[in-house]
Amino acid sequence: MAIILVLCLVFVVLPGQSRNMLNLLRSFLGDKWGIYYGLFGAGALITALYMALSPYGNIRFGREEEKQYSSLQWGAMIFTSTMAADIVFYSLCEWALYANEPYIQELGGIQKWASTYPLFHWGPIVWSFYIILAVAFGFMLHIRNRNKQKFSEACRPLLGDKVDGFWGKVIDLFAVFALLAGTATTFSLATPLLSAAVSKIFGLPDTVVLTIVILLLIACIYTLTVLTGMKGIARLASWCVYVFIGLLLYFFLLGGEAGYILESGFSALGNMLQHFIGMATWMDPLREYSFAQNWTVYYWSYWMVWCVATPFFIGSISKGRTVKNTVFGCFGLGLAGTYTAFIVMGNYGMAQQLKHGVDISGYIAQGGDYAQAIIRIFDTLPASTLGLVLLVISMIMFYATTFDSITIVVAYYSYKFMPRGSEPGKGVRTYWSVVFILLPIALIFSENSMYSLQSVSIIAAFPIGIIIVIVVASFFKDAKKDLHP
Numbered sequence: 050m051a052i053i054l055v056l057c058l059v060f061v062v063l064p065g066q067s068r069n070m071l072n073l074l075r076s077f078l079g080d081k082w083g084i085y086y087g088l089f090g091a092g093a094l095i096t097a098l099y100m101a102l103s104p105y106g107n108i109r110f111g112r113e114e115e116k117q118y119s120s121l122q123w124g125a126m127i128f129t130s131t132m133a134a135d136i137v138f139y140s141l142c143e144w145a146l147y148a149n150e151p152y153i154q155e156l157g158g159i160q161k162w163a164s165t166y167p168l169f170h171w172g173p174i175v176w177s178f179y180i181i182l183a184v185a186f187g188f189m190l191h192i193r194n195r196n197k198q199k200f201s202e203a204c205r206p207l208l209g210d211k212v213d214g215f216w217g218k219v220i221d222l223f224a225v226f227a228l229l230a231g232t233a234t235t236f237s238l239a240t241p242l243l244s245a246a247v248s249k250i251f252g253l254p255d256t257v258v259l260t261i262v263i264l265l266l267i268a269c270i271y272t273l274t275v276l277t278g279m280k281g282i283a284r285l286a287s288w289c290v291y292v293f294i295g296l297l298l299y300f301f302l303l304g305g306e307a308g309y310i311l312e313s314g315f316s317a318l319g320n321m322l323q324h325f326i327g328m329a330t331w332m333d334p335l336r337e338y339s340f341a342q343n344w345t346v347y348y349w350s351y352w353m354v355w356c357v358a359t360p361f362f363i364g365s366i367s368k369g370r371t372v373k374n375t376v377f378g379c380f381g382l383g384l385a386g387t388y389t390a391f392i393v394m395g396n397y398g399m400a401q402q403l404k405h406g407v408d409i410s411g412y413i414a415q416g417g418d419y420a421q422a423i424i425r426i427f428d429t430l431p432a433s434t435l436g437l438v439l440l441v442i443s444m445i446m447f448y449a450t451t452f453d454s455i456t457i458v459v460a461y462y463s464y465k466f467m468p469r470g471s472e473p474g475k476g477v478r479t480y481w482s483v484v485f486i487l488l489p490i491a492l493i494f495s496e497n498s499m500y501s502l503q504s505v506s507i508i509a510a511f512p513i514g515i516i517i518v519i520v521v522a523s524f525f526k527d528a529k530k531d532l533h534p
Contacts, residue, residue: 053229053484057491075504078511079346080339086349087332087341089514090174094329096521097177097376100184104532105525106373110191116369123366124382125286129450130362131179131355131383136171137296137444138239140390141423143167144399148410152338159410164317164399167391169328170344172321173380175352176387179360180379182517184372185524186364193527196468198461200224200357203520206527220519221462223512224357228459229488230509231354232452236489240264243444245420246427246437260493264486271449271456272482285453289446293386296439297393303431306400313399314392350510356517358455365458398426405429456481 060067079086100106118126144163147153156162189195189203201217201224208216243263248255301307321328333341367375401407407429409422427433427440459481460473467473492505 050484052226053487057487060488060491071504071508074508079342079350079507080336082511083332083342083346085514086346086353086510087330089353089517090178090345090349091329093177093181094174097180097380100181101373101376105528106376107371108188108192108528108531109369109371110187110364110375111368113369118366120378122287123370124378125290126366126450126454127363127379127382128386129286129289129447130359130454131451134239134444134447134451135235136387136390137293137394137440137447138242138423139167139171140394141242141398141426142409142413142419143170143391144395145402145410145413145422147344148402149414150338150340150344152333152340155338159399160313160403161316161320164313164392164396165320165324166328166344167395168317168321168388169325170348171387171391172384174329175348176380176383178349178352178356178517179363179383180376181521182356182360183363183367183379184375185520186361187367187370187372187375188364188524188528190365191368192531196466198361198458198464198467200462200516200520204516204523206523207519208523220516223516225459225462227354227509227513228357228455229485230505231351231357232455232485233488233492234351234354234506235451236264236448236486237492239444240267240489240493241418242420242423243441245418245424246441249424249427250434250437250441257493261490264490264493267445267448267452268482268486270445271452272479285446286450289443289450290386292439292443292446293390296436296443297389299436299439300393300397300430303436304397304400304429306397306404309400309404310393310396313396314388317392317396318388347507350507353510353513353517354506356513358458361458361461362454398423401426401429452482452485456485 144159144167147163147166148159153159153162153166185203190198195202195205199217199221201212201220204217204220205212211217212220240260240263244260245255247253247263248259253259301310304310328345331341331345333339336342363375363379370378398409402409407425409425412425413419413422424437427436430436456478457473460477461467463477463481464473
């Protein structure tokens with residue numbers, strides 16, 4: 050708490066200096082150490098596939114009859130526990146961000162590549178970050194029955210008793226800090242879109258105060274839900290998926306671009322598959338464009354910092370499932386939801402620019418606000434107010450379900466021991482609900498740019514990547530005993 054309060058104070062009192070420091074550290078880590086993030090991404094995907102296709106894939110997290118959720122509930126909770134509100138935000142505008150990149154023009158233009166890179170950056174590599182840890186945590190929780198539900202405990206097979214002392218505390222401190230950095234970036238990037246939508250619907254002035262009020266409202270909603278426990282989270286996740294489907298159908302059926310959406314999405318999927326290995330390993334050694342450093346390194350980092358809580362949650366709800374089922378279930382269900390969002394909403398926006406002359410990317414290039422750029426896309430739709438209402442409801446519900454899951458997980462971190470079947474106390478859960486909202490408010494007050502907000506994740510991801518490697522290595526060492534007793 051002390052660290053978070055100091056950081057908040059620095060961001061609010063010294064916004065210029067803090068922004069410069071963030072950008073300096075981001076430049077050093079992203080530019081000089083970009084290969085670290087690139088190798089981590091490729092290694093995570095290979096590891097996830099190995100887990101599923103090797104004998105480890107047959108390991109079951111408990112007995113099959115111990116499954117607590119149906120496949121639909123399980124899939125809904127997996128998808129909504131991720132950065133789902135950000136998926137809505139980026140699916141609407143990411144193509145426009147790439148459209149301004151010289152590298153995209155060099156490759157072949159907006160139509161072919163601005164629709165392909167979102168599928169790559171939100172595709173199998175980043176989902177594998179979650180998957181490899183979900184398997185490790187599921188094994189730790191349901192087979193080894195550990196009563197310490199912490200990142201450090203997952204490192205015990207490799208580090209031994211060191212996790213009970215200084216090094217265990219260092220690992221958990223880095224983990225919580227990384228998660229706070231990820232949540233701060235998420236809130237600070239996507240909440241202004243909510244503010245702009247609410248302003249448009251109700252005719253209110255779109256100010257920082259409105260954004261803060263919306264943040265506090267979201268915090269109240271996810272705090273109330275998290276106090277109801279896992280049953281409340283499962284119910285809200287199902288409702289959230291239905292509202293999200295309604296938003297997608299609104300774009301697809303009322304936008305008048307169904308044919309273009311399907312053809313562009315089909316083409317982008319084929320283009321990504323054809324060039325996947327090259328895209329995953331391109332690091333621009335001469336820094337002709339620095340596209341990999343500005344975008345690929347950022348997305349790998351962003352998902353790495355979210356790895357602290359979401360995989361724990363996925364592992365905990367996967368009781369009774371095999372490693373293979375968990376791996377391919379997460380890939381299939383996660384990618385289905387993510388890709389549908391980017392293909393439907395992203396390609397609709399791209400159609401407005403390329404077919405109808407609504408220059409979204411040009412507006413952003415001239416310093417236009419991202420939220421207002423997205424509002425311009427909604428203005429091209431019939432009954433745009435209805436669309437904005439669906440957007441607001443879906444984003445608030447996504448925020449609530451995502452932060453419900455991570456608040457539950459991080460609350461476990463507060464306990465030295467947690468008996469199986471127990472849940473953290475309501476006071477501890479409420480405490481973390483409040484902590485998660487402080488840093489985003491400070492970042493919004495300091496008016497950091499997207500580049501600076503991305504820097505927060507890149508910096509926090511550097512140490513967490515090392516810890517993830519230790520956790521996964523610990524899983525293989527421990528699980529090997531079950532394969533070869």
